[in-house]
Amino acid sequence: xxxxxxxxxxxxxxxxxxxxxxxxxxxxxxxxxxxxxxxxxxxxxxxxxxxxxxxxxxxxxxxxxxxxxxxxxxxxxxxxxxxxxxxxxxxxxxxxxxxxxxxxxxxxxxxxxxxxxxxxxxxxxxxxxxxxxxxxxxxxxxxxxxxxxxxxxxxxxxxxxxxxxxxxxxxxxxxxxxxxxxxxxxxxxxxxxxxxxxxxxxxxxxxxxxxxxxxxxxxxxxxxxxxxxxxxxxxxxxxxxxxxxxxxxxxxxxxxxxxxxxxxxxxxxxxxxxxxxxxxxxxxxxxxxxxxxxxxxxxxxxxxxxxxxxxxxxxxxxxxxxxxxxxxxxxxxxxxxxx
Amino acid sequence: xxxxxxxxxxxxxxxxxxxxxxxxxxxxxxxxxxxxxxxxxxxxxxxxxxxxxxxxxxxxxxxxxxxxxxxxxxxxxxxxxxxxxxxxxxxxxxxxxxxxxxxxxxxxxxxxxxxxxxxxxxxxxxxxxxxxxxxxxxxxxxxxxxxxxxxxxxxxxxxxxxxxxxxxxxxxxxxxxxxxxxxxxxxxxxxxxxxxxxxxxxxxxxxxxxxxxxxxxxxxxxxxxxxxxxxxxxxxxxxxxxxxxxxxxxxxxxxxxxxxxxxxxxxxxxxxxxxxxxxxxxxxxxxxxxxxxxxxxxxxxxxxxxxxxxxxxxxxxxxxxxxxxxxxxxxxxxxxxxx
Numbered sequence: 001x002x003x004x005x006x007x008x009x010x011x012x013x014x015x016x017x018x019x020x021x022x023x024x025x026x027x028x029x030x031x032x033x034x035x036x037x038x039x040x041x042x043x044x045x046x047x048x049x050x051x052x053x054x055x056x057x058x059x060x061x062x063x064x065x066x067x068x069x070x071x072x073x074x075x076x077x078x079x080x081x082x083x084x085x086x087x088x089x090x091x092x093x094x095x096x097x098x099x100x101x102x103x104x105x106x107x108x109x110x111x112x113x114x115x116x117x118x119x120x121x122x123x124x125x126x127x128x129x130x131x132x133x134x135x136x137x138x139x140x141x142x143x144x145x146x147x148x149x150x151x152x153x154x155x156x157x158x159x160x161x162x163x164x165x166x167x168x169x170x171x172x173x174x175x176x177x178x179x180x181x182x183x184x185x186x187x188x189x190x191x192x193x194x195x196x197x198x199x200x201x202x203x204x205x206x207x208x209x210x211x212x213x214x215x216x217x218x219x220x221x222x223x224x225x226x227x228x229x230x231x232x233x234x235x236x237x238x239x240x241x242x243x244x245x246x247x248x249x250x251x252x253x254x255x256x257x258x259x260x261x262x263x264x265x266x267x268x269x270x271x272x273x274x275x276x277x278x279x280x281x282x283x284x285x286x287x288x289x290x291x292x293x294x295x296x297x298x299x300x301x302x303x304x305x306x307x308x309x310x311x312x313x314x315x316x317x318x319x320x321x322x323x324x325x326x327x328x329x330x331x332x333x334x335x336x337x338x339x
Numbered sequence: 340x341x342x343x344x345x346x347x348x349x350x351x352x353x354x355x356x357x358x359x360x361x362x363x364x365x366x367x368x369x370x371x372x373x374x375x376x377x378x379x380x381x382x383x384x385x386x387x388x389x390x391x392x393x394x395x396x397x398x399x400x401x402x403x404x405x406x407x408x409x410x411x412x413x414x415x416x417x418x419x420x421x422x423x424x425x426x427x428x429x430x431x432x433x434x435x436x437x438x439x440x441x442x443x444x445x446x447x448x449x450x451x452x453x454x455x456x457x458x459x460x461x462x463x464x465x466x467x468x469x470x471x472x473x474x475x476x477x478x479x480x481x482x483x484x485x486x487x488x489x490x491x492x493x494x495x496x497x498x499x500x501x502x503x504x505x506x507x508x509x510x511x512x513x514x515x516x517x518x519x520x521x522x523x524x525x526x527x528x529x530x531x532x533x534x535x536x537x538x539x540x541x542x543x544x545x546x547x548x549x550x551x552x553x554x555x556x557x558x559x560x561x562x563x564x565x566x567x568x569x570x571x572x573x574x575x576x577x578x579x580x581x582x583x584x585x586x587x588x589x590x591x592x593x594x595x596x597x598x599x600x601x602x603x604x605x606x607x608x609x610x611x612x613x614x615x616x617x618x619x620x621x622x623x624x625x626x627x628x629x630x631x632x633x634x635x636x637x638x639x640x641x642x643x644x645x646x647x648x649x650x651x652x653x654x655x656x657x658x659x660x661x662x663x664x665x666x667x668x669x670x671x672x673x674x675x676x677x678x
Binding site: 064073078079082089094096098106109110113114118256260263281282283286287288289 | 434437
C-alpha cells in the first residue's frame with residue numbers, strides 16, 4: 001500500500017511553506033500562479049487527498065477529542081486539559097493532546113494528522129505564531145469539512161466556531177481597580193508584546209482602569225516583554241529606574257520575577273510594592289510571599305469547551321450553525337503580595 | 340459500517356473490569372471459567388478483534404509516536420515531553436499525548452485506542468494504579484503484536500522493553516550524603532507510600548546513606564504521605580513533634596510545603612533546617628528561599644526515550660530483541676534552602 005503524501009512532504013519537496021501548499025491547493029490568489037501550478041501538479045502526481053475528513057466523518061465515530069495547545073509546561077493549559085478530561089471521561093470520550101510548541105507549522109501538521117480519522121472534533125488554543133501570522137485557513141478548512149472546533153483562550157475572531165474565553169480586558173481592569181481602591185496611583189504594568197491577544201487585552205484593561213480613575217498614563221511604567229525566558233533583566237531595570245507603589249503583571253512568571261528582583265534591590269513586598277499577577281498556578285501559590293492573582297477558572301474553561309464540543313458532536317441538527325462564545329468569569333485570589 | 344466493539348464496551352456491557360475482559364480473551368486461568376466463556380461469547384457475537392495492531396503495522400507507518408503519562412500538571416512529565424518532542428520533530432515524527440490520570444483503566448483504554456492504527460510506537464510512564472495492581476498485560480500485549488514500547492521513569496521490571504530511568508536510589512543517596520557531609524546527622528525524610536516505585540527507591544537511597552555513615556535510623560523522622568493534596572498537616576506535625584537539622588523530600592511539592600510549614604512555626608530555612616527536594620521545576624526555582632534539588636535531566640530523559648523508540652522503529656532487524664535500559668545521570672542543583 002502506497003503511503004499517503006502529506007502537506008508537509010509536499011512543502012519539503014518543493015521547498016515552500018506548508019501554508020503556501022495549502023493555499024495553492026485551494027487556488028488562492030495570494031500565491032503566484034507558477035507556484036500554484038507546481039504544487040497542484042505535484043499533489044496530483046502523488047495522489048494527495050485533502051478531503052479525507054468529510055468522508056470518514058459520516059461513517060465513523062471515534063469518540064475521541066483532539067486537543068491542540070501551544071505548550072504543556074504552562075500551568076494554565078495543563079489545567080484546562082484537566083477540565084476537558086473530566087467532562088470527556090464522564091461522557092465516554094477519550095482525549096488526545098498535541099502541542100504546537102507556539103509554531104504555526106506544527107499546529108497545521110497536528111491538525112492535519114488528527115483530522116485524518118483519529119478524532120471527532122477539536123478543542124484548541126492558537127500558537128503565538130498563528131496569532132502573529134493571522135493565518136487561520138487550516139482551522140476554517142477543518143470546519144468547512146464538517147468537523148467541529150471549539151477554540152479557547154487564544155481564539156481567532158475571524159473564525160466562525162464555538163469559543164470559550166475569559167474577559168481578559170475586564171479581569172485586568174478589576175485587578176488594577178483593586179489596586180487603585182487600596183489607594184495606589186503609581187501602578188506599573190508588566191505585559192507581553194501586543195500580538196499575543198491576551199497580553200494586548202490585559203494591557204487595555206490596565207489602561208482603562210487608569211483612565212476611568214483619571215490617573216495619567218506614564219509610559220515609562222509600562223514594560224512589554226518579548227523574551228519570556230530572559231525577563232528578569234528588563235524587570236530589574238524597570239524597578240531600578242522608576243518609583244511606583246504597585247505592579248500589575250499579566251502572568252505569574254512576570255509577577256514572581258518582579259518579587260525576586262525587588263528582593264534583590266532591597267524592596268519589600270508588599271510593604272514597598274504590592275504585586276498582582278495573572279493565572280493561579282503553582283508559582284503564585286508557593287512563592288514567598290504568595291502572590292495575589294487573577295484566577296481564570298481554567299478547570300471550568302476546559303469543562304465548558306468539552307461540553308460545547310460534545311453537544312455539537314451529538315446534536316442531530318447539523319445545519320444550524322448557531323455558534324456561541326462563552327465567557328468564563330474570573331476572580332481575584334488575595335494572598336500575601338498585596339497590602 | 341458497524342462500529343468496532345472495544346474492550347471498554349464489553350466490560351461495561353458485562354459489568355466486569357477491563358482487565359477481566361482482556362484476561363478472559365487470552366483464556367487466563369486467573370478468571371473463572373464462567374466469566375471467560377461469557378466474555379468470549381460476547382466478543383465473538385460483536386466481532387471483537389484484538390489483533391488489529393499487527394495487521395496494520397506492517398503496511399502503514401504513521402510517523403507518529405504515542406506518549407502515555409500519568410498526569411500533565413506535573414513539571415517532570417511535561418518536561419520529558421519537551422525532550423520527546425524535540426527529537427521527534429528533528430526526525431520527522433509527530434507526537435500524540437494521552438493521560439492515564441493515574442488510572443489503570445484509562446491507561447488500558449488509551450493504549451487500545453492509540454495502538455489501533457494511530458501511532459507506530461509508545462513512550463510511556465505507568466500510572467500509580469497500574470504500579471499498585473502490577474497488571475501489565477496491556478503493555479505486553481502491544482509488544483507481542485510487534486509495536487515497540489519504551490518505558491520511562493515509572494517502569495515495570497517484568498516487561499521486556501527498552502527503558503529510560505534515573506537511578507533514584509543513587510540520586511537520593513547522593514543528596515542525603517551531601518547533607519551528611521555538611522555535618523548534619525538528624526535528617527528527616529518526606530516520602531510517598533511504597534507502591535510508587537520512585538518513592539520506594541528514593542527512600543532506600545536515604546536509608547543506605549544513613550547506614551553507610553553509621554547514623555542510626557529514627558523511624559519517627561520518616562514520613563510517608565499518601566494524599567499529596569493534603570500533605571501540609573502531616574508535614575507540620577512532623578516539624579512540630581521532632582527536632583532535626585535537615586530534610587530530604589522526594590519531590591518539590593513536599594519540599595516547598597516543608598518550607599511553608601517551617602515558616603509558620605517560626606523556623607528559618609536554611610538557618611534552622613536545610614532542605615533538599617527532588618525535581619528541578621518551577622516551584623524549586625521560584626520559591627523563596629529557592630530550593631536545592633536533585634535535577635533529573637528530564638529533557639535528556641525524553642530525548643533518549645524518543646531516540647530509542649525511533650531507532651527500533653527504523654531498524655531493519657526486527658527479530659533481534661536486545662532491550663536496553665538506559666540510566667540518565669542526575670545532579671544536585673544547589674540553591675538557598677541548604678546551608
